[in-house]
Amino acid sequence: MALERTLSIIKPDATKRNLTGKINAVFEDAGLRIVAQKRIQLSEKQAGAFYAVHKERPFYGSLVASMIAEPVVVQVLQAENAVAKHREVMGATNPSDAAEGTVRKLFAESIEANSVHGSDSLENAKNEIAFFFAETEILP
Numbered sequence: 001m002a003l004e005r006t007l008s009i010i011k012p013d014a015t016k017r018n019l020t021g022k023i024n025a026v027f028e029d030a031g032l033r034i035v036a037q038k039r040i041q042l043s044e045k046q047a048g049a050f051y052a053v054h055k056e057r058p059f060y061g062s063l064v065a066s067m068i069a070e071p072v073v074v075q076v077l078q079a080e081n082a083v084a085k086h087r088e089v090m091g092a093t094n095p096s097d098a099a100e101g102t103v104r105k106l107f108a109e110s111i112e113a114n115s116v117h118g119s120d121s122l123e124n125a126k127n128e129i130a131f132f133f134a135e136t137e138i139l140p
């Protein structure tokens with residue numbers, strides 16, 4: 001196993017309900033270390049670019065709108081095997097399929113308002129981290 005970094009976003013449905021600390025407690029308890037963090041308001045252009053891979057999907061417009069409705073917390077998590085560990089702790093995209101104890105089972109409202117985003121591969125993690133953070137902002 002290698003020390004990895006992954007991008008985590010606490011989404012508007014969660015920041016709105018004051019769940020940032022509770023969600024990060026789940027991550028930290030799982031051994032994920034928060035090595036960079038900021039609360040930001042995404043623009044429509046930024047959210048659209050971040051989710052460009054889903055541009056042709058029917059939910060794209062609604063997803064972008066949901067991501068700009070409230071501030072988000074973007075953060076870099078570091079751990080051995082961080083990409084897979086983070087995805088495991090987040091749970092399935094659809095909260096009705098998520099395992100007990102996962103962030104989405106505990107907190108998500110729907111498949112779209114699913115409280116958190118996490119990179120799905122190490123390669124995407126590198127690109128998604130660079131989308132939001134300069135290397136100098138990441139403090140292991």
Ligand code: CMP
Pocket residue numbers: 054059063093111112113114116117118
């Ligand atoms: P995320 O892990 O951020 O990656 C893409 C997002 O699109 C996903 O979480 C959900 O918020 C959203 N999403 C995925 N599938 C659907 C769907 N079928 N309907 C609505 N939103 C979806």
